[in-house]
Amino acid sequence: MKRTKSCRICRYYEPDENFCAVAPNYIGKAHLCADFELGIELDEEEEPIDLKTFTYEQFSKAFLEKLLSPYGKVETERTLTIPPSPDIDLWFAPRVSELPQDLGLLARLAKTRALLEPYHHPVTPDEISASLIKLLEVQGEFHRAADREKDSVGLDLPRLWILGSSISEETLEGFGAEASTKEETGIYVMAPAFKTGLVAIDELPNSKETLWLRLLGRGKVRHQAILELVALPAHHSLRSVSLELFYNLLSSLEALPEKDDEDCLLIELLRSCQVEDS
Structure with missing residues (x-):
C-alpha cells in the first residue's frame, strides 16, 4: 500500500511528490492546518485522527515529561527497533536513585526504567494488549544488548505502567490483574513475570500522594485535582509548570471544532483558574 507524508490532523498531502505539503519549504503551496504535525507517515486509507483524543493524550504526555525530565531521560513517541510497531507513548529512565517525594505515587511508578502509557478514555483490552507488545519488544532490545x-x-x-482514566473490572480480570495491596485502591498488577501495572485513576484516593496522576483523569476526578493544584502554595515547585500546561490545554480545547459537556466544563474551570491566577 502506498504511504505518503501528510498532516496528521487534516491529512493534506501532495500525492505526486510524496512530501508533507505543509512542510516549511512548501508553505506557499498549501493551506496550513491550525494544529498540523509534520513528517507523520500515514496509510492513504487510514482514518483521520480523533482530534479530541489526540489533544488530551498529547497533554498527558507533555505533563508527564515536564514532571519527570529533571530526574531522568524522557522520550515521547519513542520508536521501537522492530517496525511496524507503534511508538511508545513515554519512556523514562531515571538518573537519580530516588525521585522527590513531592511527586507522590508518580515517583514510585517511575523509580525504575518504565514505559508509561496514559489513556484519557477507559482502557480497552486491545489497548492493554498493544502496550504489552511494546513492553516485550523493549525487553527484547535489552536481552539482545545483553x-x-x-x-x-x-x-x-x-x-x-498503563494509566487509564478508568479500567473495568472485566478488563482487569481478563488480564489477571489484582490489587497491588489491600490498603491501596486503583493500583493493579499482573503476574510478576509481566512486569506490568495498571492505574485506574478514577479509583485513586484524594490525597497529595495521588494528585499528579489524578490530574490525568477526567470529569469530576480531574476537576477536583485541578482545584487542589490551584490551592497549592504559590512557591510550590510543580504548581506553576503544571498550570502552564493546563492553560495550553485550555487553548487547544477552545480550538476544537466540536466539544461535549465534559470539554465545556473543563474549559470553564480552567478559565476561572486562569483569571484567579493572573
Missing part, C-alpha cells in the same frame, strides 16, 4: 555484551546476569528489565 547477549552482545555477554552479560545477562541480573538484567534489570523495564516495567510497563
